[in-house]
Amino acid sequence: MSILDREHIVASQSYNRWLVPPAALCVHLCIGQAYAFSVFNLPMSKLIGITESAPDDWKLTELGWIFSIAIVFLGVAAALTGTWLDRVGPRKAMFTAACCFGGGFLVSAIGVATHQLWIIYLGYGVLGGCGLGIGYISPVKTLITWFPDRPGMATGMAIMGFGGGAFIASPLSVWLMDHFKTATDMGVTATFVTLGIVYFVFMSIGAVIVRVPAANWRPAGYVPPVQARKLMTDQTVHVDQALKTPQFYLLWWVLCLNVTAGIGVLGQASAMSQEMFPGRISPQAAAGFVGLLSLFNMAGRFFWASTSDVIGRKNTYFVFFALGILLYAAVPSTAHMGSVVLFVLCYGVILSMYGGGFATIPAYLRDVFGVQYVGAIHGRLLTAWSVAGVLGPVLVNYIRQYQIDHGVAKADAYTITMYIMAGLLLVGLLCNLAMKAVHERHHLDTQNQPAQ
Amino acid sequence: MDGPDVRKDYTVQVVLAWLLVGIPLLWGVWKTLLNAMQLFQ
Structure with a gap:
């Protein structure tokens, strides 16, 4: 797994830093899907009854916990893995996020196929939630390092992707469920499998593209401000x-x-x-x-x-x-x-x-x-x-x-x-x-x- | 000549990478805007 390590992704002098924002967007556009998870709630409440909820179907209140668990684990994973991420670099972190987030969908597909809600809690909620947390913070430091002249704009571009991911996920999920739907199946299982694979591939592309700058690299023509703003420091706080x-x-x-x-x-x-x-x-x-x-x-x-x-x-x-x-x-x-x-x-x-x-x-x-x-x-x-x-x-x-x-x-x-x-x-x-x-x-x- | 050739390769990669993320994002924004128009109809 050495190709994932930080020392293998140090950029050459001619590397174009404008490749890093789309690499980050590859991750954030995928994990932004979380905002659109509610499109699955209604279909998943009719997996047995198909046309309407059967007594053994899951209730919307039970399904609502999937998103809540994912958001809680987003925070937990981001808090616990931040130090590890700074050490191993963005590629390993982004690939880990791809495995967790894509894997979360695949595990959830098993949960839907076997009608076991706890598997979905574990799949999308816990595993997917960890993917959300690791994926969310993985490109941030890299972007700030590549764009010392415009750190706000650089991180803004990536985090904009998290807001925009739902725009893609919502119509895509509805289209996939319609495509896979039959008289006896709501199409959720196949949709989860498809999304798991697509998100894994898309996020992995981001991991392949991303690079870290060489030590002491600076953008051409960039001179760090001599007179720093009041709050700004050129020092490091552990x-x-x-x-x-x-x-x-x-x-x-x-x-x-x-x-x-x-x-x-x-x-x-x-x-x-x-x-x-x-x-x-x-x-x-x-x-x-x-x-x-x-x-x-x-x-x-x-x-x-x-x-x-x-x-x-x-x-x-x-x-x-x-x-x-x-x-x-x-x-x-x-x-x-x-x-x-x-x-x-x-x-x-x-x-x-x-x-x-x-x-x-x-x-x-x-x-x-x-x-x-x-x-x-x-x-x-x-x-x-x-x-x-x-x-x-x-x-x-x-x-x-x-x-x-x-x-x-x-x-x-x-x-x-x-x-x-x-x-x-x-x-x-x-x-x-x-x-x-x-x-x-x-x-x-x-x-x-x-x-x- | 090595340097400029490498830079040209990255330029193509930059364009492709932005298209990769830009096309789905614009598609999603377009679909959302169409939906949002109902608010003012």
Whole structure:
């Protein structure tokens, strides 16, 4: 397996660094499928009954756990494998992610064929979830190293792929299930097998393409800034040391609160739009609204991360939180005004900043802790995503239900939620404002710790 | 002459690699946009 090792993928002088973003996209476009997993829920609830759910068919509530387990293991795998990944390099990590993610589909196919839900929990949830986590963080450090002049844009391109993967996976999965469907089979097993093989091959192509730059390589004409920005360091903070700094926990909350606000809305967008505009937004139009939000989510990852290269990470997050507070506070008014366009625009910008938060955080970490352990630190920070993935939807759903149970009209049931989201963003704003450069006692040189 | 030839090879690879990821992504975005149009109809 030596061809997977870091020392075998050191690029030649003439290697074109613009090959690295598509290599990263090969992975992120595949693992972004996770956002589209819900397309399997309904077919998998009718595997026995075919036309309608039979008593022995799986319930939607049971199937919902597959995605939840996968997201939890995304966070766990990213946190646990970050240090290993920094050591072995991107090719081995990307190939491992391909084996886990593709393998997760194949194991799940066995679970569908034998109608054993625990096998799917184990396959897509645990194995696939580990593939998600390893795949998500695997190209980040490599991209930052190749693009020291534009780290935000580079990681933004890759992480944009994670947002865009669902656009491909959703229609592709539906088409495959239609293709394989028979009078006695929903076509899910064959679809899982096909997707497992396709994703494994596509992600492996990324692993083949990717290279790491030679030591001390710099882009032609690039001169590191002499006058560094306030938060930026040219020093290295070891991952274990980073966990002892207040900056890590401030950034953890910055990410967690930004994601909590966005993910709660994204998960409830369809129902929310129909309930806030009763009779005006149909279920079909609501599905279009969800698609549009996903587009803003994807585009925001590239736009905001690239913008952060110009205005700085702290300023970018300031915009996320300050503008987010204003927009969340404005959403109930757009509903009262009956303006669908303003409503869509508010949520579009909010979701662009949700995606932008994901895409900008690796460059923020690089600025604050240096590039050497950024993969490992990023992996640990992604536990904030797992927490937000539970917190956001729970907040939106439970507060809505509480409001309705206490006699509030459905159209107004989200008003309090929006104000609470704005409050969460205010806390995030304060955390971001508290960010300052890491004290030099945490720097690797002053600690005399061994480099990897 | 070795250097420029190698660079040319990478240019082709760069174009192919971007097509590999760009075509499916644009297809997905197009399908999503078509779906999203229903919101304003």
